[in-house]
Amino acid sequence: MISVDGISYKYGDFLAVDNISFEVNKGEILGFLGPNGAGKSTTVKMLTGQFLPEKGSIEIMGYDVSKDPKKIHERIGVCFEEKNLYSRLSVRENLEFFASLFDIDADIDSLLKKIDLVKWADDKAENLSKGMQQRVMFARALINDPDILFLDEPTDGLDPISADSIRKIILSEKQKGKTIFLTTHNMSEADMLSDRVAFINEGKIVALDTPENLKLKLGKRVLKIRLSTDDGFKDESLMLDDPNTPQKAMDLLGSKKIATIHTQEATLDEVFIKLTGRKLEQ
Amino acid sequence: MNARCIRAIIKKDTLMAIRNNLLLIALFGGVLFSLIYYALPSDVGESYELALFDEGSSEYLEILSIFGAGGLDIDDFDSLEELTVAIENGDYVAGIYMPDNFDQDIKSGNVPTISLYYKYDLPESVRMSIEYILESSLEYLVLGIEPVINSYEVLGEDMAGRQLPLRELSLPFYIIMALMMEMWTISTLIVEENALNTLKAVLVTPATPSDVITAKGVVGIGYSLIVVTVILLITQSLRGDAAALFVCVLLGAILSVSLGLFLGSLTKNITGSYIYVTVPYLVLVIPGLLLFFQDVSIPYIKIIPSYYLINALNDILNMGASLAGAAKDLLIVAVFDIVFFALGIFTLRRRYS
Numbered sequence: 001m002i003s004v005d006g007i008s009y010k011y012g013d014f015l016a017v018d019n020i021s022f023e024v025n026k027g028e029i030l031g032f033l034g035p036n037g038a039g040k041s042t043t044v045k046m047l048t049g050q051f052l053p054e055k056g057s058i059e060i061m062g063y064d065v066s067k068d069p070k071k072i073h074e075r076i077g078v079c080f081e082e083k084n085l086y087s088r089l090s091v092r093e094n095l096e097f098f099a100s101l102f103d104i105d106a107d108i109d110s111l112l113k114k115i116d117l118v119k120w121a122d123d124k125a126e127n128l129s130k131g132m133q134q135r136v137m138f139a140r141a142l143i144n145d146p147d148i149l150f151l152d153e154p155t156d157g158l159d160p161i162s163a164d165s166i167r168k169i170i171l172s173e174k175q176k177g178k179t180i181f182l183t184t185h186n187m188s189e190a191d192m193l194s195d196r197v198a199f200i201n202e203g204k205i206v207a208l209d210t211p212e213n214l215k216l217k218l219g220k221r222v223l224k225i226r227l228s229t230d231d232g233f234k235d236e237s238l239m240l241d242d243p244n245t246p247q248k249a250m251d252l253l254g255s256k257k258i259a260t261i262h263t264q265e266a267t268l269d270e271v272f273i274k275l276t277g278r279k280l281e282q
Numbered sequence: 283m284n285a286r287c288i289r290a291i292i293k294k295d296t297l298m299a300i301r302n303n304l305l306l307i308a309l310f311g312g313v314l315f316s317l318i319y320y321a322l323p324s325d326v327g328e329s330y331e332l333a334l335f336d337e338g339s340s341e342y343l344e345i346l347s348i349f350g351a352g353g354l355d356i357d358d359f360d361s362l363e364e365l366t367v368a369i370e371n372g373d374y375v376a377g378i379y380m381p382d383n384f385d386q387d388i389k390s391g392n393v394p395t396i397s398l399y400y401k402y403d404l405p406e407s408v409r410m411s412i413e414y415i416l417e418s419s420l421e422y423l424v425l426g427i428e429p430v431i432n433s434y435e436v437l438g439e440d441m442a443g444r445q446l447p448l449r450e451l452s453l454p455f456y457i458i459m460a461l462m463m464e465m466w467t468i469s470t471l472i473v474e475e476n477a478l479n480t481l482k483a484v485l486v487t488p489a490t491p492s493d494v495i496t497a498k499g500v501v502g503i504g505y506s507l508i509v510v511t512v513i514l515l516i517t518q519s520l521r522g523d524a525a526a527l528f529v530c531v532l533l534g535a536i537l538s539v540s541l542g543l544f545l546g547s548l549t550k551n552i553t554g555s556y557i558y559v560t561v562p563y564l565v566l567v568i569p570g571l572l573l574f575f576q577d578v579s580i581p582y583i584k585i586i587p588s589y590y591l592i593n594a595l596n597d598i599l600n601m602g603a604s605l606a607g608a609a610k611d612l613l614i615v616a617v618f619d620i621v622f623f624a625l626g627i628f629t630l631r632r633r634y635s
């Protein structure tokens with residue numbers, strides 16, 4: 001559905017995206033992860049035809065973004081990171097306006113129900129909380145029942161319950177066969193939703209695989225043991241891949257001082273740090 | 283371009299402009315201009331009202347009036363003091379003091395003395411006219427010399443006796459003011475799209491930058507036509523050649539919208555757009571101001587596009603010009619429209635793309 005071949009983009013002398021290539025298959029969720037300034041938003045802008053790549057090519061559903069952007073726009077939905085609703089229009093008017101741009105008779109009430117904003121349908125967008133506005137923007141991205149969804153931080157600013165409901169909608173869209181390009185800072189969200197994740201750093205893709213594979217290949221699995229001592233507790237961490245770990249674990253078990261014991265899997269955050277030397281939030 | 287997208291954006295922009303009171307402000311402006319119209323005099327005083335203190339009850343007084351050819355309305359005063367107070371109060375254009383020995387001087391062949399009193403702000407052209415009339419009268423009385431200008435030719439239609447009152451003269455000015463106010467409407471709609479980042483969302487739908495620009499242009503032109511129609515209706519001035527008037531107002535609306543598109547593309551925030559629009563607005567109304575000061579000439583006034591619009595409006599509304607009669611000015615306005623529209627589209631497309 002999405003085929004990217006060697007695209008680059010510069011802001012003046014600053015190379016924001018440097019010769020990246022990847023593909024996203026139909027029905028797949030690709031998590032696109034990276035710290036601020038890594039090139040995520042620029043990539044999304046190129047994919048959605050807002051920017052033209054200076055090098056390389058992008059094909060969306062078989063159409064070249066540079067040549068047929070409007071054919072692509074008919075069949076995609078974009079949820080932006082920044083709030084961009086018409087503030088003096090109501091929630092319903094905002095959605096109706098975008099439905100009319102697509103010349104479709106959208107079921108606004110169902111959409112409002114889906115994002116739990118039925119009660120606020122006639123409120124002006126400027127009177128909604130940040131989280132509510134985010135939900136309206138999400139609904140707007142779904143208005144044309146798109147084949148591909150570009151979601152830029154779709155749960156940013158939402159309370160945990162709202163964020164969870166958005167994640168459920170994302171998964172239900174995936175189940176309907178939609179392809180989703182998800183940009184997020186939230187590692188657990190990416191881990192939970194994505195079939196594959198791509199790490200972008202300084203304009204380059206440094207890893208692209210399933211979350212499980214990345215964690216297995218690049219993460220550290222640890223056995224965390226908390227021991228009771230006369231002064232309170234003492235924590236021990238044993239690397240599972242260390243050949244000496246089984247013996248050390250047996251010794252500790254024999255000491256009968258263990259308060260708690262559990263394994264800790266690698267996280268995508270740790271994988272990212274290992275790959276780039278940077279934290280994702282940087 | 284995509285007609286359904288243009289329709290959708292027009293509908294949305296109309297709603298937005300109503301909700302942020304842009305249309306209300308424009309309509310209020312139109313009503314205000316109409317009220318000013320009614321506050322202005324509806325007739326023209328074509329004679330000078332003079333105060334006279336004739337100390338010696340001159341028998342030659344009638345000759346002064348004859349030389350004024352009906353252009354002097356003279357009221358008698360009983361004292362010089364009363365006369366000067368009336369002049370200071372602005373009740374009369376000028377005061378004439380004819381001393382006691384006026385008739386005696388004429389009869390004895392001496393040059394008589396007349397004193398004139400003016401208020402401080404009387405235009406020099408009026409002073410000179412009054413002085414010319416009185417000097418001519420005195421030359422005739424003393425030397426028997428009649429004025430040498432005894433024939434004249436009026437180029438064009440002679441409006442003597444039916445000059446345009448200030449009220450009618452000012453009408454094109456209000457229309458220009460109302461039309462040019464639409465620059466704010468358009469630039470605000472454009473800047474808002476940028477400021478709210480909504481344009482990004484629109485441009486990842488089937489809508490193109492051209493659709494957005496066209497829709498805003500249509501909204502601006504629509505508003506202009508509504509406001510001008512309101513002014514013409516309230517002032518009961520829907521007159522003259524209807525086709526010529528429509529074309530003229532339409533070209534004026536396009537000029538305003540084109541400038542609004544261009545100016546709106548120069549800034550990213552609402553405050554900036556107000557500043558960018560205010561300066562051109564003030565420049566564009568200058569030709570309209572000249573309607574009130576017809577003896578004032580400003581160099582390079584003809585480089586201001588609204589100069590030709592004012593001329594055309596004045597000719598159509600006040601002189602009964604047809605479309606053909608106003609064609610020259612309208613053609614020049616159309617050229618300005620094309621230039622500014624192209625400039626607006628070029629700068630906006632650069633910004634939107």
